Amino acid sequence: MKNGQVKEPIHKKWIWIVLALITLGIVPWYFPAAATEPYILGFPLWAFISTIFSIILCGYLSWLCVNEWNIVEDQEEADKAKGDKG
Amino acid sequence: MNELAFAGTDGIIILSVFAIVMLLIGYLSGRGEKNIHESLSGYYLAGRNLGFIALFFTLYATQYSGNTIVGYAPTAYRTGFSWLQSISFMTIIIAIYLLFAPRLYVIAKKRNFVTPTDWIQHRFKSKAVTLLSIFLMLWGLGNYLLEQLVAIGQAVSGMTGGTIPYQIAVIVFVIVMLAYEWMGGMKAVAFTDVMQGIILMIGIVVFLIGGLYLAGGSFGDVTRYIAEMEPAKTAVPALDVNINWFSMLLLVGLGASIYPHAVQRIYSAQSEKTLKKSFSRMAWMPPITTGLVFLVGIIGIMLFPGLDKTGSEQLVGLMANEIAAINPFYYWVMIIFFGGIVAAIISTADSVLLSFSSMLSNDVYGKFINPGATEHKKVMVGKVGGIIAIVLLLWIAWNPPGTLYEIFVLKFELLVQVFPAFVLGLYWKRLSGKAVFWGMLAGALLAGLLTITGYKTIFGIHGGVIGLALNFLICVGGSLLAPAVSKNKVLEEDLTALNLKA
Numbered sequence: 001m002k003n004g005q006v007k008e009p010i011h012k013k014w015i016w017i018v019l020a021l022i023t024l025g026i027v028p029w030y031f032p033a034a035a036t037e038p039y040i041l042g043f044p045l046w047a048f049i050s051t052i053f054s055i056i057l058c059g060y061l062s063w064l065c066v067n068e069w070n071i072v073e074d075q076e077e078a079d080k081a082k083g084d085k086g
Numbered sequence: 087m088n089e090l091a092f093a094g095t096d097g098i099i100i101l102s103v104f105a106i107v108m109l110l111i112g113y114l115s116g117r118g119e120k121n122i123h124e125s126l127s128g129y130y131l132a133g134r135n136l137g138f139i140a141l142f143f144t145l146y147a148t149q150y151s152g153n154t155i156v157g158y159a160p161t162a163y164r165t166g167f168s169w170l171q172s173i174s175f176m177t178i179i180i181a182i183y184l185l186f187a188p189r190l191y192v193i194a195k196k197r198n199f200v201t202p203t204d205w206i207q208h209r210f211k212s213k214a215v216t217l218l219s220i221f222l223m224l225w226g227l228g229n230y231l232l233e234q235l236v237a238i239g240q241a242v243s244g245m246t247g248g249t250i251p252y253q254i255a256v257i258v259f260v261i262v263m264l265a266y267e268w269m270g271g272m273k274a275v276a277f278t279d280v281m282q283g284i285i286l287m288i289g290i291v292v293f294l295i296g297g298l299y300l301a302g303g304s305f306g307d308v309t310r311y312i313a314e315m316e317p318a319k320t321a322v323p324a325l326d327v328n329i330n331w332f333s334m335l336l337l338v339g340l341g342a343s344i345y346p347h348a349v350q351r352i353y354s355a356q357s358e359k360t361l362k363k364s365f366s367r368m369a370w371m372p373p374i375t376t377g378l379v380f381l382v383g384i385i386g387i388m389l390f391p392g393l394d395k396t397g398s399e400q401l402v403g404l405m406a407n408e409i410a411a412i413n414p415f416y417y418w419v420m421i422i423f424f425g426g427i428v429a430a431i432i433s434t435a436d437s438v439l440l441s442f443s444s445m446l447s448n449d450v451y452g453k454f455i456n457p458g459a460t461e462h463k464k465v466m467v468g469k470v471g472g473i474i475a476i477v478l479l480l481w482i483a484w485n486p487p488g489t490l491y492e493i494f495v496l497k498f499e500l501l502v503q504v505f506p507a508f509v510l511g512l513y514w515k516r517l518s519g520k521a522v523f524w525g526m527l528a529g530a531l532l533a534g535l536l537t538i539t540g541y542k543t544i545f546g547i548h549g550g551v552i553g554l555a556l557n558f559l560i561c562v563g564g565s566l567l568a569p570a571v572s573k574n575k576v577l578e579e580d581l582t583a584l585n586l587k588a
Contacts, residue, residue: 009184010513019181023335026174029328036313036320042305044313044320047167054173054377058369061180065366069188072195073358080357 007070015064022060025053096418098250100425101242105262107281108432112266112274122271126200126452129271129465130444131354134195140276142364144437145351147279147286149179149342149368150375152431153237155290158376159405160398162383166312166319169380171331176372178339180365186343186509187352191361193512193580194353201441202349202508203449209511209577212519218526219504220449223346226501227442230345232479233497234435235260239483241428253484259428260476263436268469272354275436282426282433287374289423294378296409296416297385305381308388319387329546337548340505341498347441402427443472499533499550506554506561514565515581521564529557 009015024030031046040048121128136144162169190205199205202223207216235256242255250258266274301308313320323331342348355361386401389408393401410420447468452459459467507522533553536542542549 008188010186010189015184023174023178023332027171027328027331027335028168028323029325031322033322035322036317039306039309039313042307042309044167044309044322046322047170047320050170051173054170054177055373057174057177057181058373061177061184062366062369064184065180065362065369069184069358069362071188071358072192073362076357077359 005070007068009064009068012068015068018060019057022053022057026050026057096421097424100421101250101428104285104425104429105259108262108266108278108429111277111281112269114270115273115277116270119270119273122273123462123465125461126444126448126464127198127353130200130440130447130468131350132272132276134354135356136272136276136351136354136360137356138360138363140280141351141355141360142367143283144276144279144354145348145364145368146371147283147430147433148347148351148437149176150283150286150371150430151234151237151434152241152286152427152429153233153434154376155286155379155382155427155430156237156241156402158379159383159386160401162380163386163393163398163401164395166316166321166387167384168323168327168331169383171334172376172380173372174331175334175338176376177369178335179342180369182339182343183352183365186512187361187365188358189512190349191352191355191358197580199353200350200448201445202344202346202504203445203453206504206507206511207453208580210507210519210522211574212523215507215519215523215526216449216453218523219507220445222500222503222526222530224442224445224450226497227346227438227445228475228479229497231435231438231442231476232483234431234438235476235479236483237431238428238435241424241431256480256483259432260480263432263439264473264476267436267440267472272350272440275433275440276354278436279433282429285422285426286430289419289426290375290378290382292416292419293406293409293423294382294385296412296420297382297389297405299412300405300408301385301388305385308385311388312384315391316387326546330543330548333543333547333551336554337498337502337550340554341502341550344505344508345441345501346445347437350441350444439472439476442475443468446471446475496534496537499537499548499553500530502550502554503529503533503557506558510558510561513581515578516569517561517565518568518570520568521561524564525557525560528560529553532556 028035028046028050031049035046036044038045043051116122119128121133123129125133127134132140158169158172162172193199193208194205197204197208199208203216203220206219210216238259239252239256242250242259243252266278270277298305309320352361355364382405383401386398386405390401390404406420406424410417447464451467451471452464456463503526506525507517510517511522530553533550536544536549536552544552
């Protein structure tokens with residue numbers, strides 16, 4: 001086993017705080033009515049910023065799945081390696 | 087409204103090819119695997135051995151139905167840029183998975199769970215809770231299936247310009263679906279999902295390119311047009327729209343992640359590594375699926391201005407007609423794309439049906455009617471029960487009741503009420519079965535009542551979310567007043583030590 005550390009997302013507060021912050025960025029509650037202009041790549045300003053946050057959310061969650069979740073992987077992979085040899 | 091006359095015979099040819107390929111995949115995945123029909127986990131969970139490709143695509147094709155395209159593009163058309171929410175509410179599902187999937191995967195593997203109910207029963211050991219959650223999940227799944235059946239017919243008859251009538255289309259594709267599912271169970275469902283998912287992905291991209299071409303090639307021009315003609319659709323959303331957006335994030339995130347067929351995909355993963363990798367890729371799918379569909383709807387505002395609600399529902403068909411007229415390449419891609427929509431609906435329907443059958447097999451029959459039956463018999467009961475359910479649903483679809491139609495619309499609202507039992511139960515030892523039961527019942531009743539009486543949302547908050555809040559409140563309050571006292575060693579171990587050794 002290369003890495004004995006068990007990682008379970010629910011135990012890490014920062015994961016959920018960052019998630020809440022990104023969500024607050026996605027929903028456009030904080031824009032004044034004038035935030036339609038300028039248009040960026042055809043998106044009204046508010047929609048553009050909201051989309052950026054949406055994409056940050058995708059990246060963040062994708063990263064979390066791989067890096068902050070590790071419970072039985074080492075055990076499973078070790079068993080698999082044993083099974084392959086035997 | 088215009089019929090989609092662009093693809094009569096050609097549409098039939100493509101649909102037939104798709105049907106044959108699906109049957110072939112079903113046959114091949116069932117062939118030589120005796121185990122599939124002899125064991126519950128073999129049939130319903132593909133032997134808990136789905137690798138990355140199959141797991142990823144089955145998650146994808148199950149989560150994104152044909153409705154995602156046919157229904158979401160018109161919504162974007164009607165609401166404008168605030169429909170960007172469809173990207174975030176599909177993404178947030180992965181965040182909710184992170185709340186419970188890591189631990190549930192481990193426990194499910196160790197305790198050999200087949201259905202979501204297995205966990206509920208293992209956790210609460212309460213007949214009342216088990217029965218109520220079976221009821222809510224079957225109801226939600228049944229209605230979800232009903233919606234897919236209706237959608238198959240509309241898509242096929244639309245695509246073939248009415249050459250294949252609605253009802254025949256549904257029957258043919260339902261038989262194809264039942265046949266491959268009968269032969270290969272979850273394995274067939276997952277492998278057909280690979281094909282169905284790929285067609286869907288390619289189709290959406292080509293569709294968007296075609297739409298953009300029709301609109302003159304510049305998305306900026308489209309928005310300028312909208313800003314001038316219908317400024318409300320580009321304006322900063324009002325407060326109630328934003329509240330509704332938050333509510334959607336909660337409802338879809340919590341509801342879609344604990345759909346029984348979604349949970350069973352966690353059980354089916356070959357390993358934690360495969361599961362993580364699949365979720366990690368799934369997190370990127372919303373921008374290139376609902377995101378692109380959103381753009382299609384926005385472009386539609388310029389291409390077909392002024393459609394009313396019913397008219398806008400035909401948006402995808404109208405656009406496909408125009409795109410197909412560009413040149414033969416687009417023509418054929420559009421036919422394949424429409425076939426892809428049908429395939430995507432079927433790929434969702436087959437997963438829902440399989441999950442429905444598994445709950446009949448394992449929960450209704452296996453827990454309450456004949457617990458001593460062999461697994462072969464239980465699998466058989468589920469297969470036959472699934473077919474009976476389909477026949478009943480078709481009957482409802484074709485003879486829609488005049489009144490109380492809303493009870494067939496309730497899906498998320500009911501399903502999501504299982505969430506506290508499911509997820510709080512994983513981490514909070516004091517959570518008691520009694521509190522869960524009353525919370526679930528009160529939440530479901532409140533959510534159901536609000537929806538049936540026409541209060542789908544209150545101040546932008548969905549009835550399902552309000553019911554869920556009540557549900558949580560009762561679960562937590564009740565458990566604090568009278569906590570669960572468990573002397574169950576097995577459960578104690580599951581809630582503290584996480585390893586695979588039973």
